Every structure is written in C-alpha cells, then in structure tokens.
Amino acid sequence: MVVSPGRSSAAPAETSRRLPGRRPVLAVMLVWAVYAVGLAVWFVLPLQRGAGTAGGWVVELGVDLTRIAVTVGFLTAWGLWRPSGFATAPTWRRWVPALPLLVLAMLPALFGPGLVDRPAWRTAVLVLGLATVAFGEEGVFRGVVLRVLLARGVRAAVLGSAALFGVMHVVNLLLGSDPITVGGQVLMAAGLGIAFGAVVLATGTIWPVMVIHLVIDLVNGVQAAVPIVATEAGPAATVDLLVNAGINVALGGVAAAYGLWLLHRRVGLLRELDAGPGGRLPD
Numbered sequence: 001m002v003v004s005p006g007r008s009s010a011a012p013a014e015t016s017r018r019l020p021g022r023r024p025v026l027a028v029m030l031v032w033a034v035y036a037v038g039l040a041v042w043f044v045l046p047l048q049r050g051a052g053t054a055g056g057w058v059v060e061l062g063v064d065l066t067r068i069a070v071t072v073g074f075l076t077a078w079g080l081w082r083p084s085g086f087a088t089a090p091t092w093r094r095w096v097p098a099l100p101l102l103v104l105a106m107l108p109a110l111f112g113p114g115l116v117d118r119p120a121w122r123t124a125v126l127v128l129g130l131a132t133v134a135f136g137e138e139g140v141f142r143g144v145v146l147r148v149l150l151a152r153g154v155r156a157a158v159l160g161s162a163a164l165f166g167v168m169h170v171v172n173l174l175l176g177s178d179p180i181t182v183g184g185q186v187l188m189a190a191g192l193g194i195a196f197g198a199v200v201l202a203t204g205t206i207w208p209v210m211v212i213h214l215v216i217d218l219v220n221g222v223q224a225a226v227p228i229v230a231t232e233a234g235p236a237a238t239v240d241l242l243v244n245a246g247i248n249v250a251l252g253g254v255a256a257a258y259g260l261w262l263l264h265r266r267v268g269l270l271r272e273l274d275a276g277p278g279g280r281l282p283d
Contacts, residue, residue: 020078020148028145031074032164035140036171038066043174064129067136074144084143085206097267098199098208100258104192104251105215116222126221134214141165141193142200142209154201154270158263162193162256180238184245191252192216195259202268 020027042062047055075081088094118126141161149157166189172182196209263270 017078020080021151024148024151027078027148028160028164031070031140031144031148032168034074035067035070035136036168038070039063040171040174042066043171060129064132067132071136071139071143075139078144078148080144080147084139084147085200085204086139086143088203088205088207090203090205090207090211094203094205094268095208097202097262098212101195101199101209101212101255102215104255105212105219107251108216109219123222127218130214130217130221133217134210137165137168138196138206138210138213141168142196142206146197146200155263158194158197158201158259161197162190162259165193166190178241180241180245184248188248188252188255191249191254191256191259195255195262198259198262198267198270202262202270204269 019030042059045055045059047058075084075086081087141164145164146157146161149160152160166186169185169189170182172185173179177185192213196213199209200206
C-alpha cells in the first residue's frame with residue numbers, strides 16, 4: 001500500500017489538534033505536565049543559583065522562556081488563541097467583573113513590609129520576569145486548560161483549572177521554600193484560579209486577569225521579603241510562617257468566593273454557557 005507523503009505528515013498534527021475535543025482531561029493533564037516539568041527542570045540543574053551569579057541568570061532566563069514557549073506552543077497547536085480570549089478586546093465594560101480583584105493587590109501594598117531598595121535595572125528585570133509569569137500562567141491555565149475543560153461543563157472547567165493551577169505551585173519546593181509557605185501558596189493560587197476562571201468566562205477576554213495577575217505579583221515582588229523559610233529553628237519562626245500562609249489562604253478564600261458568586265449569578269457571558277457540557281472544541 002502506498003501512503004501519500006502529504007497525508008502521513010498531516011496525520012500527527014490532525015490527531016494532536018483533536019485531542020482536546022475528544023479527551024479533554026487527558027489533554028489538560030498533558031499541558032499541566034509539560035508546563036510543570038518544563039519549569040522544574042531548570043531548578044534541579046547543577047548550577048550555582050545565587051543572586052547575581054551566572055547560574056542564577058541562566059535559570060531565570062530559562063524559566064521565563066519555558067513559560068512563553070509552552071504557552072505559545074499549546075495555544076497555537078490547538079488553535080486556541082481566539083477561543084481563549086486573546087483576540088477579544090478588553091473594553092471598559094469587560095473590565096467590570098475583574099475590577100474587584102484589584103483589592104487583592106491593594107492589601108499587600110497598604111499593609112506590606114515596604115519596598116525593597118533595588119537598582120532600576122533590577123526592577124526592570126523583575127517586571128519582565130513577572131510579565132512572563134502572568135502570560136504563561138494565564139495563557140496555560142485560563143487560556144488552554146479552562147477552555148479545553150469546558151467540554152465537561154462550566155463549573156468543572158473553572159474548578160479543574162483552578163486545582164491544577166494551585167498544585168502547580170508545589171514546584172516552589174524546589175526553590176527551597178518552606179512546606180508551610182508552599183501549602184499556603186497552593187491554596188491561595190487555587191482560590192485565585194477560581195476567580196480568574198470565572199472572570200474570563202464572564203468577560204470573554206483573558207487580558208484583564210492577565211493584567212491583574214501581573215499587578216498582584218508585582219506588588220508582592222517589589223516589597224521587602226517576607227519569611228518563606230524557617231531560617232531559625234523554634235516556635236517563633238513557625239508562627240511567622242503559619243501567619244503568612246494563613247493570610248494567603250484567606251486571600252485565596254475571598255477570591256474563590258467572588259469567583260463562585262460570578263458563576264452563581266451567571267454574570268456577563270456566563271449566561272450564554274449551559275450548565276451542562278458545552279464549549280466543546282471543534283473536531
């Protein structure tokens with residue numbers, strides 16, 4: 001039997017494109033694994049990762065490029081740029097459901113430990129790095145995962161994408177963060193994921209949550225470091241870690257409550273989505 005070269009070369013791409021529609025759970029687990037493992041690899045490389053070291057710059061650049069590459073790769077391969085909301089202009093009206101989430105950025109700014117004294121170039125590098133975080137995490141979890149899981153229903157899509165977003169933060173253990181701190185980050189991220197997912201579905205655009213994600217990370221990033229590891233043994237250090245983790249969990253809870261309220265009220269474009277399976281990708 002003679003196989004047409006053109007047909008055989010197109011088959012893998014066609015099969016890959018159909019995966020999200022036919023097996024959405026398998027598809028999102030693939031995305032999660034590629035994204036999480038892609039980031040984790042850089043943190044386990046045998047490089048000296050101190051501040052300002054060559055190894056530190058290599059890891060930082062590698063992580064940033066990985067976020068961009070994985071996000072662009074899946075959005076392009078599965079044709080999700082438009083369905084995920086990248087092509088929808090963030091008009092002022094579409095911003096309205098996202099605005100309450102700015103409170104999560106204002107609280108650390110008002111009650112945080114104060115700004116870090118760093119040179120302007122270092123601040124610029126920080127902003128660029130956090131921009132890749134916002135693009136990568138929103139593009140993957142609210143762009144790809146949320147959209148693909150709509151085949152299982154609105155609530156399943158929002159809660160599933162939020163859960164995967166939260167669990168992804170376990171990779172912070174590779175940075176030396178204390179397990180208590182990471183636990184708080186996981187729960188806060190899951191709560192934010194519920195709010196962000198609901199806002200994306202309510203507005204039809206991903207840009208507002210991407211900007212808010214960047215603002216939240218930036219407000220925290222420019223402030224003085226809070227305890228992330230127990231540098232001194234003893235009850236006092238543990239209490240500090242528990243307090244900071246508790247604050248993160250509380251903020252995540254507030255965000256989750258808002259996201260669930262949006263889902264319950266069927267705000268904006270959510271009215272157009274059925275409660276049952278919907279939003280299936282075309283074969």
